[in-house]
Amino acid sequence: MNRWLKQISIASAIGMFIVLLMGALVTKTDSGRGCGDDWPLCNGKFIPSYTVDSMIEYSHRFVSGVEGLLVLAAFVGVMRLVRRKDARWYAGLALFFTVVQAILGAMAVKWEQSSLVMALHFGISMLAFACTLLLAIVLIYSESIPERGLAATDKASGASFAVPSKGLSYMIWFTTVYCYVVVYLGAFVRHTKSWGGCMGWPLCNGQVIPELSGATGIVFLHRVAALLLFVAIALMLYMLRKRQYPHEIVKAGYWAISLVILQIFSGAYVTFTITSEWHLLSGLIHTLLIAGLFSILVYLSVRVIQLKR
Secondary structure (H helix, E strand, O other): OHHHHHHHHHHHHHHHHHHHHHHHHHHHHOOOOOOOOOOOOOEEEEOOOHHHHHHHHHHHHHHHHHHHHHHHHHHHHHHOOOOOOOHHHHHHHHHHHHHHHHHHHHHHHHOOOOOHHHHHHHHHHHHHHHHHHHHHHHHOOOOOOOOOOOHHHHHHHHOOOOOOOHHHHHHHHHHHHHHHHHHHHHHHHHHHHOOOOOOOOOEOEEEEHHHHHHHHHHHHHHHHHHHHHHHHHHHHHHHHOOOOOOOOHHHHHHHHHHHHHHHHHHHHHHHHHOOOOHHHHHHHHHHHHHHHHHHHHHHHHHHHHHHHO
């Protein structure tokens, strides 16, 4: 495996993560109109006049442009040098979702979009990040993560590992799809600026079940969905522990439960910092954790398919 291709894949994964965080920063600081309705120029200029909003928005565009070139380079390199089908799928999907998110971003600038569409923009960015991350993992650990079956070290150990059952596979796939729904709801909370709908945690405005209207209803729905995601991941980990499954997917299950717990507490931190200067930081931490969690679940979804071959 070419060293430069591994480095490009790592750079594209890091770059997409930065794009993800910067997109959240644009939304949190309400800088989406910092360049007016011009695209790709900013207020009619290649280098705009300095304002906080224009610099945040234009920096996001610049980093996204550089990231697009990295994803394209990784795609070309994988198609020319790598025969693994999963790596080719990751590279192709990463490029596809990168283009789609760029188009959605341009549309959001040229024509004002609803919160439903803007939340989808974040969801597409999450998919792009997951694909770039999985591509980097596959290229770096190509020997320990084979495209089919167990790793060489697992085979050499002589241990007898169970093939993922249909029940476990369905549970992992369901949890991954459901996690994406929770991600979308969180993005919808952000784009509708509803984060103040529930003051206090774990209660919402001092009530177990508040009045389900407006911002309060949106935030409460997201909280309930996040709690159910924790239950789904806990059940998934229980199923992973019932039999002697390969170490890599069991370890990924532990990573998933750890990240979802941290995600819940980071959500509480977002609530506690709504009126303070730490609200921006808490929101970015929340975004960071959900990006990692979703990527782990996508990895598990792919591996249970490969291990059954």
